[in-house]
Amino acid sequence: MTTDWRAAPDFGLTQLTRRFHQDWTREGTVLEIVASSADSFGGKAAPALLEDSLRLLESPLPTWAVTSLWLAATCRGYDIDRLGVDGRDWLRQIIDVCLQRLRKDDPAYHPPAPAPPSESLTGEVLDEILLVTPQLPVAITEHAWARVGGVVPALNMAATQAGPDLAFRLLLRCLSEYWVPLTQPQYDRFAALGERFGYGEPLVMAVDHLIDLE
Numbered sequence: 001m002t003t004d005w006r007a008a009p010d011f012g013l014t015q016l017t018r019r020f021h022q023d024w025t026r027e028g029t030v031l032e033i034v035a036s037s038a039d040s041f042g043g044k045a046a047p048a049l050l051e052d053s054l055r056l057l058e059s060p061l062p063t064w065a066v067t068s069l070w071l072a073a074t075c076r077g078y079d080i081d082r083l084g085v086d087g088r089d090w091l092r093q094i095i096d097v098c099l100q101r102l103r104k105d106d107p108a109y110h111p112p113a114p115a116p117p118s119e120s121l122t123g124e125v126l127d128e129i130l131l132v133t134p135q136l137p138v139a140i141t142e143h144a145w146a147r148v149g150g151v152v153p154a155l156n157m158a159a160t161q162a163g164p165d166l167a168f169r170l171l172l173r174c175l176s177e178y179w180v181p182l183t184q185p186q187y188d189r190f191a192a193l194g195e196r197f198g199y200g201e202p203l204v205m206a207v208d209h210l211i212d213l214e
Contacts (some may be wrong), residue, residue, distance in 0.1 A: 043102065069170055125164040132171070
């Protein structure tokens with residue numbers, strides 16, 4: 001993943017989760033939306049989506065945790081659980097679409113193995129997950145149609161086993177989808193973490209509507 005992608009409003013798997021809003025069916029089929037995401041910017045979005053998907057697929061996370069992370073990050077917008085598709089099978093479909101796009105430009109393209117997840121900032125991400133633990137599970141449990149089990153344990157495992165960068169972006173998506181209130185100090189810490197990860201300001205600003213929501 002390049003520094004340019006980290007400066008985008010979002011990228012990789014978390015950018016794809018944003019596509020599955022309530023009206024996503026107006027934009028095409030499921031795989032058409034994945035292909036559209038991979039094809040963004042002339043196909044330059046495909047490597048970031050591929051990297052995130054491979055990292056999560058090949059991580060030691062149990063499949064139920066992978067499934068829970070997708071469901072929560074989309075607020076069940078594309079409900080793979082209801083369709084009988086588990087998280088790893090879904091990631092394989094995403095990966096296939098990314099490879100098709102990349103091989104349009106380079107027929108011999110073969111994805112490099114994901115680098116081992118960096119342990120830098122893992123502790124900080126785990127701390128932020130802990131601090132939203134009382135509110136996030138309650139918001140998910142009380143949601144009218146998008147309840148998902150095990151999200152906090154799945155986020156913790158993602159931080160330690162798939163990398164703090166991806167886990168932090170998934171955390172932001174979950175908080176945004178379930179409208180979990182944030183304090184200004186929490187948001188400021190998120191912004192500082194985003195800066196340390198090399199994100200552009202818009203990525204973390206996607207949750208600024210949650211400040212002092214209560």
